Amino acid sequence: MAVYTDVTDEALFAFLSAYDLGAVLSFKGIAEGVENSNFLLHCEAGRFILTLYEKRVRPNDLPFFIGLMEHLAAKKLSCPLPVKRRDGEALGTLAGRPAAIVTFLDGVSVRKPEARQCAETGRALAQLHLAGGDFGLFRRNALSVAHWPELFAASRARADEVSPGLAQEIAAELDSLERLWPCDLPQGVIHADLFPDNVFFIGPKLSGLIDFYFACNDALAYDLAICLNAWCFEPDGSFNATKGRALLQGYQSLRPLEDVERGALPVLARGAAMRFLLTRLYDWLNVPPGALVKPKNPLEYLSKLRFHQTIDNAGEYGLIE
Template sequence: MSVFTKVSHAELREFLKQYPVGELIGFQGIGEGVENTNYFVDTTDGRWVLTLFERLNVDDLPFFLGLMEHLAAHGFASAMPLHTRAGGALTSLNGKPAALVRRLTGQSVLFPDLEQCRQVGRALGELHVIGLSYPGRCANARGAAWREQTGRLLAQKTTDAAVRALIEDELAAQARLDLGALPQGVIHADLFRDNVLFVDDRLTGVIDFYYACNDALAYDLAVTLNDWCFEPDGRLNPARWQAMTAAYRARRELSEAERAQWPLVLRAAALRFWLSRLYDWTFPREGDVVHIKDPEPYRRILVHHREHAPPAW
């Protein structure tokens, strides 16, 4: 959610005329995240989030926006995209595809408690069940082919022999994993702490569906556990892990195939975010407000999974 494309007050005021939102009061760029330009927007008729899509395939944008509408229509705590007076959810601003969604209440948490972990696990299970009825299709842009290609590029680029060895060894290990053979569905693929909102211990919103895609459901659970259940120094928090997995399994139980592949699935999820952060660290992008996340925590998580078996189910 960095700011790569600047928007002036006059440009935004003109843009908002196509929506039934009243008059512009104010707006502010959002610095977190790394992919899109985002602004908080306040108008006389509500509070909104404006997103300008910087690098996403424009053909995939209807999938993301349609998924958010589908989930919200089924009672899931997802932001609802706003339609223009002409009826479309996807528009453009300053040469970039753009969308306006209702801003949800609540704040993200840095140090979640057990009840918050339970609610996230339950919400992820709900998302996976509700998503089965969503007809849209979108491939995972950060899937196995991307991990292989990006890993090879970074292994060639780095001067750190230990980093190179870890990338090459993990890519060889991941060749044994076929996520396509595991139960599939719509996944969020980025359900990190900064993408879930709470008011106290009540989950009020799941946001940023712009990595959502069709992929292995267990992979999505692994992505979520890796963020919510590890400490900054790479240590696992067993209580959070147990709270989240138990809540998820109350809504959707894992298959025998998922359990058998689980250690490699956890490693695939850790590898994906280590590589993406390492890539952004190695090839930084210009922007007005750009947030580049440290790759080191995900290297530690990957190493943990390589050296320790996951907690028993």
């Protein structure tokens, strides 16, 4: 359960006194996620999610995330809507952390995505990229290629505890990625963490996207590479090209990739694998004492990285010319 920070009844009631949500009917920690502390808050006004922003969220970035959810919702993309206090603010402080309340989104996430869910996700990602095109705020990606060496430095000394030879393998790959990383790709607002647990379905239909707390400006195709990693591998570590094709076709039904993006997909997928390998490695080695959280396996992403190192062109992901 990702609850890093406890919220007492007293602190909760003081926080809620700035809102018009009526009496609290129930309040409990949520048993998923690894980044922030999330609570299900049921009030007379309905169901909401209360989030306390933890280590990777910088308070200065919160207006970007809140503004983006408002912008996307106004464009009819289904995502949580920040709830305003009586003074018009969507952000406050609770238990010493920045905190916000967002609307509850109906739907369930899928544990074992099928090809048709990959296709729906590809379409939703393209919708997000198109809808973000005129969002007025900018946030650089704080977890992109330039930041990976620093992230790695925080785990390097203990990396081989997780797997012998890991430190050397990551160091060599970081050198390659620095040389190969493309800087001429179409840019825009990306979600940057659109994993299956952040996409909700009701029956066969995608009902909404959540968790915009890594969203930033970066290469649009990098977001697609993150999804290829998160949606198109099987539990045994093999890549499923049928799912890859479905994801890419779903995306391209709304936003066809440019040639330069197609060509860059293998290296973007390597970079996307590296980004999650590094954050998972850090989290694996640094579980805060007392936190209710189950860190995710970094080696899943080492295996994905090794797969992408064998790929020469995006056709191998199922991309049809």
